[in-house]
Amino acid sequence: MKKLDILILNGPNLGHIGTRQPEIYGSQTMDDMPDILRRIMGERADGIVVHHFQSNSEGGLVDRLERARGDGTNGVVFNAGAYTHTSLAIADCLAWINIPCVEVHISNIWARTDQPLRQQSLMGGQCIGVIAGFGILGYGLAVQALYERLKG
Numbered sequence: 326m327k328k329l330d331i332l333i334l335n336g337p338n339l340g341h342i343g344t345r346q347p348e349i350y351g352s353q354t355m356d357d358m359p360d361i362l363r364r365i366m367g368e369r370a371d372g373i374v375v376h377h378f379q380s381n382s383e384g385g386l387v388d389r390l391e392r393a394r395g396d397g398t399n400g401v402v403f404n405a406g407a408y409t410h411t412s413l414a415i416a417d418c419l420a421w422i423n424i425p426c427v428e429v430h431i432s433n434i435w436a437r438t439d440q441p442l443r444q445q446s447l448m449g450g451q452c453i454g455v456i457a458g459f460g461i462l463g464y465g466l467a468v469q470a471l472y473e474r475l476k477g
Contacts, residue, residue, distance in 0.1 A: 326375050329399045329475055331468055333358070336386055336406035337380040342431070342461065350431045351460040361465040369472060383408055387418045394422045400471035401426040402464055409434070409446050419451035425474055426452045427467035433458030 331362055338345055353361075353378060364368045367436060376398070378389050386405065389423035404428050417424070421425055428449050434457050449455050454470055456463040 328372050329472060330374050330397050331471055332389075332393050332398045333375055333377050333464060333468075334386060334389060334399045334401055334403045334405075335377070335382075336379040336404060336408045337407050339366065339382070340379045343450055353461040355461075355464075357461060358464060361462060362468060363393060363466045365462075365469050366472065372476075373468060375468065378392070383414055384411055387414055390418045390422055390424075393424055398424055399475055400424060400468075402429055402467040402471065403427070403448070403452070404429045404431065404464075411450055412447060414456060416447045416451055419448055425471060426472050428452040428455040429463045429467050430455075430457035431460055431463060 335342070335355075342350060343352050358375065362373065364377070366373070380386050380389065386408065390401070401424055405412065405415055405428075407439060409428070409430070434446070436458065446455065453474060454467075456466050458469070459466060
């Protein structure tokens, strides 16, 4: 069976997962992902190749999504950070690249009632699902969801 290539894509300020506002985002880092995937997926994790990319630039994220269209990427786990709420460019890109994407948020964006803008997602309509509020575990759950959708 061919391995699935999954791109974990992180937007602005997410290069500091684990140290940035741990009271909101937790203390785990992307270095914890292999263990999280193994715990969630068991031996099925052996059939998954995960690539990571982080950019603080909206254009950098769009460029990486466009490149994913031709590089064998089977699915995208995407935490666009603040661009989730503001970027038509990212939403437009997700609409045409034809790669299944799961939107992920470390915090529950709908519980952040002190900042109503954070409760909306411009890209969610272009994704197969949204996982929010489970910390970094959400990335592993998104990979599992993509696995089930793609290998089904």
